[in-house]
Amino acid sequence: SVLHYGQEVFEGLKAYRRADNTIWLFRPAFNANRFNQSARRMALPEIPVEDFVGSCVDLVRADARWVPVKDGATLYLRPFMYASESFLGVHPAHEVTYLNIGSPSGPYFDNGFSPVSIYVSEDYHRAGPGGTGEAKTSGNYAASLQPQEIAAEKGYAQVCFLDGETNTYIDELGGMNVFVVYRDGKVATPQLTGCILEGGTRGAIIQVLADEGITVSEERIALHQLLDDIRAGKVAEFLACGTAAVVTPIGKLGGKDFELEVPTGPMTKHIHDVITGIQWGRREDPHGWCYRVL
Template sequence: MTYTNLELASMGKVPLADELLGSWEIVPNPHSTSQAERSAALVDLGFGKRFSDHMAHATWTAERGWHDFRIEPYEAIAMSPAGAVLHYGQEVFEGLKAYRHADGSIWTFRPTYNAARLNHSSRRLAIPEFEHEAFIGSIVNLVRQDAAWVPDAPGSSLYLRPFIFASEAFLGVRASHRYEYMVVASPSGAYFANGFQPIDVWVEREFHRAGTGGMGDAKTGGNYASSLLPKTVAHDAGYDEVMFLDATMGTDIDELGGMNVFVVMSDGSIRTPRLTGNILAGCTRSSILQLLRDEGRDVREETLPIADVLAGIDSGAVTEMFACGTAAVVTSIGSLSSRDFHVDLPGHETTKAIYDHLTGIQLGTVEDTHGWLYRLA
């Protein structure tokens, strides 16, 4: 099997969690949430609405590099109105989860992939890279400090959001001379309110998420900002998500607003759009490809014209479609619609099997043959 540069970059070993304890200074929150309030928050789980008591924070300057590694109270941050990120958009982020296993231990999934992709995104936006060990150390020390915030309800997790932004106060088009790295943590349930239910997808033809030579394969806020108008219009019309087509010809499937796409064929083969530089190289996408190849499935990364997919649905050659990403994991696509078509996809058996296999690994109920799990506590 041929690995991508990102997958290769994620294969380096990092120390065990116990060896990283103390690598970030702990500044306890004197106003931590009460046990009663925290317990209530862990029962009423949404997604990204509540946050734990602490956050990780480090600073980069040209003179000192990355320094002042701290786990500190979660609170509002002060920034000059001239802060560079507010004007020029130098910002990257990641998303991963901490899972509580049945024995009470806490694990995360392929964190070195997230560390490698954060640096890939940073390079594209002229942001200083962050060492893998420091990245993992921030997750370990934050989760150890806020372990009580990791829920144990089915399908739940502590969602972790590492991010870097330009914080220098100046006006002028150049890379910033100061950056902040932070991680916040949010106890979360299912990304979609209806859980594992097929979603209705609008196929967008007017607007595009990213173009050739742009930032499509970087995890940066600008790519999501460009998706918000068509997503808002689609949601108002009753659709759950938007599928974007390539910006050059408007004929080929790229991805959903925040998820990669897979197509299941009637002959058992599975296809997904190839990585063109416009598509985010998702950790979940990478993991699914590996698991399917482990099973000996015929998996192809190739150009997927929307016209061919629609014809396949009509003929029965396409039986299922699904989307995947860290937040939603795996989600069945129940229908595709646009101005000139509507098609239904009633099948979801393969999708559900993939979902069960992947989440089983993450929750420790299915064997992890690739060493993807990393114990945090």
């Protein structure tokens, strides 16, 4: 039935092989809890956190030889659940299947840690109020594919979606959250409205900056105001974050009637170094985010 009604959820996390040959996961309990939040929204059963984490641990232990040795490369894990009952009829499935697969993974962007170009879609939305935007479900990604093709034809790497209600506020990139760093020291990220997927990396960044005495403002960020602030030189950096890419600077922002170069700066690199340092065991892990597998 998943092929007809799209009743499906999934997660994404990585296994890291450190210099001492131990293997670790990063915030697997966060992924487990988000998986269950997504499952509730899609009328699927929840899985005990220990079972979700256990499925990741057992998969990594069984396929430890597939966890890359190369610096920066990981084993990407994809736990997922789908309606596997054979029926035609719009109602929650009585039979579902949970699986977990893994694959060696390199950098998300071909050029690694270098600025990417983002196209703002004003004609398409990935989610709307009361919809499934805060769930990690396949339909949200399917909705982003055509705008992504349009952006690629225009020479952009990713799409930035606006809110589906007013077509005014920045939501997310479809697979990544965003942060704005202002020259006056303020850092802001779009607030979670029910239309934005809450990212684990997003939460980690907010905590890392809080540890350094920087409060991140979670607020509605209007596109027109962001563009004005970029033109006025008030924006120091604009960055995207997610499990796959970790953190990447945004160097160009374009749309129907605008194309602006966005400055880059040290904050994005600093955040990247702190988060990856914790993931790879090169920095202290003050919040116990890392989970040893082997």
